[in-house]
Structure formats: C-alpha cells, structure tokens
Amino acid sequence: MRRKIYLPDIIGQGYGAFWRWKGRYRVVKGSRASKKSKTAALWFIYSMMKYPEANLLVARKVYRTLQNSCYSDLCWAIHRLGVDRYWRATKSPLEIQYKPTGQKILFIGLDDPLKVTSISVPKGVLCWLWIEEAYEITNETDFDRLDESIRGQLPPGLFTQVTLTFNPWSEKHWLKKRFFDTLSPYVFTATTNYMMNEFLSNTDRVLFEEMKKNPRRYKVAGLGDWGIVEGLIYDRWEEKAFNIDSIRKKPGIKSAFGLDFGYTNDPSALFCGLVDTGAKVIYVFDEIYERGLTNQELYKRIEAAGHAKERIIADSAEPKSIEELRRCGAIHIQKSRKGRDSINYGIQQIQNFHIYVHPRCVNFITEISTYCWEKDKNDGSGTNKPVDYNNHLMDAMRYAVMDCLKGESFSFR
Template structure:
C-alpha cells in the first residue's frame, strides 16, 4: 500500500498555481535552485499514480543529456514520494514504467526527429509533454512539430498539457514572445527564483549573495529575469547540422581542442572544433561542460569521448592540473599562452572566422548567444568581454591560438 504523504510539505511554497493549472501550456522560467525542475518531476509522478490514462514524453534538445538530468530528477522524485516499489527505471531503453498499470515516461531528444514523431503507448494516452531546458530549442518550428505530437482523443475530464522549464538567458528567444509577451488563458507563464525554495542550505544562499557582485548574472541566474543581450562578441555564427567526417576530408581543415578548468561554481569545459583555414570557418562539433569535475573525472570523460590522444590547449593558469593530466593519460595537453592582451588578441583572431555550430553543442550555443562586451559605469561598451558565459568561449580561444589569423594558415607543430 502506498504511504500517505502530505504533498504541500514535499513541494513547498511558490508553485500552487503551477500545480493546479489545466490549460495547454505551463511555461516556467526561473533562476537556479528555483525548484522548477524538481517540482515538475514530482508532478509527473503524482499524476501517473492518480490517473491511469496519463503517459509522459520528456524531451531535451539532445538525447545524450537526458539520463543525467530529467531521468535522474524523476528517480529522485520517486524516492522522495516513497513509491520506489511501484516504478521500474531502465536505461536501455531509457524509460520509467509505473508497474501497477503499465503507464510510461518516455525520453527523447530532438536530435532524432523520427523517434519523436513515431511514439505510441500501450496503456492510456500520450497526453503530457515536458520540455526541460527549453531555452536550448532555438527553432520555434521544431517546438511546433513536437507540440503537435501531443494530440488524440482522451476520456472525459482529461486534457493535454505541455510543460516547458528553462533559464531565461536571453530576451531575444522565441519563448518570450510566444508565451510571456502575448497573454492567453491557455497559457500559464510564470517566473520563479531561489527565494521560493525553502529547502536551500545556508551554503546555497551564500552562493547567491556572492552572485550579487555580478548584477547582470544575478538578475538572470538569481532573480529569474530575462537576460538582455546587447553587443555580442561573436555575431557571425549559425547553428547547422553537419557530418564532421565530411568536413575533415578537406585538406585545409585541422582539429582544435581547448580546455577550461572549473569546479564548484564554474564548469570544466572542453571545446572540440575543426578549423578550415582557407574558407575561414570554425566547425564546433562536440563539447564537455560539467561542474564538480576532479582532474580524474576530466581524464575519464575526455577518454570516454575519444579525445585522449588529441592535442588540447588548456588554461595555463592551472599548471598543476595540466601536469596531472599529462602524467595520467592526456599526454598531449599543453598550456595556452597567457599575456596582458591575449584575450583581446584571441577574440580578434576568432572574429575573422564564421562559426558553424552543431545543434548538439547546446552549451556552446547558450554561451555564444550571451557572450557580450562589458560596459563601464556610464553604460558604454568597452573593448573587453564580460566575465560570464565564457567557459567554452575561453576554451575555444585557447584552441585557436594555434592558428595564425593574419596568414590564414595553421601553425600546428
């Protein structure tokens, strides 16, 4: 027998309207630690237990990000609700089954459209969709095709619903105009932030207090406000699917890898690119972007990605880590050049190229969409980028120092 729990104690404050709303779209933009994803995960599990007709489709832009995000979050919700005996969680295929009825939570990435459009369920209806990190979906048409997959006849009293959760990095995103600028009774568009999360520890709150020193970042990552993007550092770029194997067939193409170190607050980031020195194009084909990585984790991940033998330029501000990586498997890691003008020179070199980004590089797209020139106290732009959205941007700069932008040729040794 399922143990009786008092849901308000588990969910906490700030999400009453979200929990009760029955319109087509529930859209939640919020800061970090605002409970948006954990609350949605709890809602998914509770709805399945309460209604035998409900099945969920959980989507992110790329399938490979689902296991460590939504899938893990839903397993947490199952444990939090103390209903583990009733759910079966599998990784091959990636799905969760409510065993008393056979209802399912299915997981898909938009990088394989056929898998999204051909979904069927054996029990009940596919009437719920959760799009996590919806900001990553840069094409409104792609969302529309996904939205159309949630349809069909339902029993009386049932309804279809699409839930979108995301961090509001840029006010230029289609999500703002579609759901926040044009009010509709069929849409619940809400903003949440860490202040409604009573489950945060004192150390968590200290991080947000520190974040206030960077007002622009605090406005978005702290208060959940839309980020205002003005003065992009790199504006000659596009998102486009490509086969990296075909790109490497050109004799003018060389690989370029860069590594930026992080740990608690900042991620460790690996840039994986191909540089066409004749066409003046940079192809971004893969990435690593993760917080809390030890040097051992970095070695394991880069090896797992298949890049352990590549020549990687890393942040030379951390020579001890570089030495460790070299000694323990990444023998071709080298420190990048540093100097008083290295950032500006590196940016100038890269701005001479067109940047083509594979859709699966979602973190790179987020950073380059928000990497802007800083401003002085009079709100005038200065010739220096902001110290934010710069982890993959720095890694790209380290990787590209191997190329002579003036001559258009590689200087790889």
C-alpha cells in the same frame, strides 16, 4: 500499509499555481537552483500515479543530455516521494515505467527527428510533454512538431499539457514573444529564482549573494529575468548540421580542442572544433559541459567522447588539474600561455572567422548567442571587456583556436 505524505513538506513553497494548472501550457523560466526542474519531476511522478491513463514524453534538443538531467530528476522524485518499489527505471532503453499500470515515461531528443514523429505508448494516452532546457530549441518549428505529437482522445478527467522549463539567457528568444509577451487563457507562465528554494544550504545562498557583484549575471542566473543581449562579441556564426568526417578530409583542416575548468558553480567545458585557416571558418562539432566533475570523472567523459588522445589546450590557471588529467591518460594536454591583452587579442582573431555550430552543441550556442561586451557602470556605454559569465566554452574556444593559429610557441589564456 498505506503511507501518507504531506506534499508541501516534500515540494516546498512557491509552486502552488504551477502544481494546480491544467491548461495546455505551463512555461517556467528561472534561475539556477530555483527548484523548477525538481518540482516538475515531482509533479509528473505524483500525477502519473493519480491518473492511470496518463503517459509522459520528456524531450530535450539533444538526446544524450537527458540521462544526467530529466531522467535523473525523475528518479530523484520517485525516491523523494518514497515510491521506489512501484517504479522501474532503465537506461537501455532510457525509460521509466509505473509497474502497477504499465504507464511509461519516454525520452526523446530533437536530434532524432524520426522518433519525434513515431512516438507512441502501449497503454493509455501520451498526453503530457516536458521540455527541459527549452531555451536550447532555437527553431520554433521544432517545438511545434513536438507540441503536435501530444494529442488524442482523452478519458474523462484527464488533460493534455506541455510543460517547458528553462533558464532565460536572451530576451530575443522566441519563447519570450510566444508565451510571455501575450496573455492567453491556455498558458501559465512564471518566473522563479533561488529565493523560492527553501531547501538550499547556507553555502548555496552565499554563492548567489556573491553573484550580486556582477549585476548582469545576477539578473539572469540569480533572479531568472531575461538576459538583455547588446553588443554581441561574435555575430558571424550560425547553427548548421554538417558531416564531421567530410570536413576533416578537407585540405588544411586543423583540430582544435580547448578546456576550461569548473566544479561547483561553473561547469567544466570542453570545446571541440575544426579550423580552416585558409577559408577562415571554424566548425564546432562537439562539447562537454558539466558541473560537479572531479578530474578523474572529467577524463572519463573526454575518453568516452573519443577525445582523450587529442591535443587539448587547458586553462593555465589550473596546473594541478592539467597534471591530473595527463596522469589519467590525456597525455597531449597542454596549458595555455598567457600573453599581453590575450583575451581581447584572441577575440579579435576569432572575429575574422565564420563559425558553424553543430546543433548538438547546445551549450556553445547558448554562450555564443549571449556573449557580449560589458557596459560602463556610469554611463552605460560599451567597453572593450567581455562580460565574465556564461563564457566557459568561449574561453575554451579561445585557448584552442589561438593555439591552432599560432602554433606551440604562442597560445593565449
């Protein structure tokens, strides 16, 4: 029996032009909860059933982030459209297949460059590419390499398309200049925000209304506008691949782990670093960054990453969470200790270091590239107070590094 659905009821409003566009590029920046990723996932599932020769490649900078983002959204879209029985989704390998035709949705990360150049499909054409959180791709040539992988002779009626969705943290990102500052007949761009999402609950909307108290945060996380980055706090950093085991073997290297708690609106953020106090270098080699985790789930993430036995310095404002993690097995977790003017003092100490960030630490890169001093509301001049948003790993780094530098007697919150 054929089931009829009315797409606007499933998708909602505000994305009609996005849905109909068949040009080479669809580029959508937006706030959290603007339903940009969910709408993209719905379009891909619907359209693959419509075009029997089409295959999709889904990419993010780091492969391990795909399962809990794009893969989950696509599985959600399958269920939302009521077509579960026609699709097969597997986690090993990470793949989704449309059973009636054998079309596939494949997943890759830019941290595996060999896969980018060797990707292929057994049936039809690999004609669509979805890059989620495209802001994570800091090197434009990495995008070009992905873009060039979507090619080939197309059957009549089919089209090649690259879809990019992301949160616009910084106006200095290459995405702005390439897609938003220059008009092109091959490019569709849109800015979306939470007000376009009619499926949000009243509780969700209240969170955004409260965000208006912080205009700088609201502009980006609420309205989806470009973040204006002035007065960066840390400028001595660079993204660089390095061998973690080799760094660990250097004399005088100390491990530094810091944890900032979150749940609904903010993520739980674990900073994982190595500190060379003599050379004044910090190596950032791993991170956990996820919303909606209970303390038990957070511990499982930490354990799976191999960090459960490390000395972790956690936000002292959450003693209950610290105790729960300790009972789960993080026996060396410690609370940070408050000190006078501890935030600014910690920042000043870290500014003495050069920071190398491993490319897989995409959330750390986003935060450190946008972490800046607050401006005075009256005259726009700089203050000595850091902007209090998108700073979860920055806080976690401060807990960890200050503990590493000062020893057990003096760690700062």
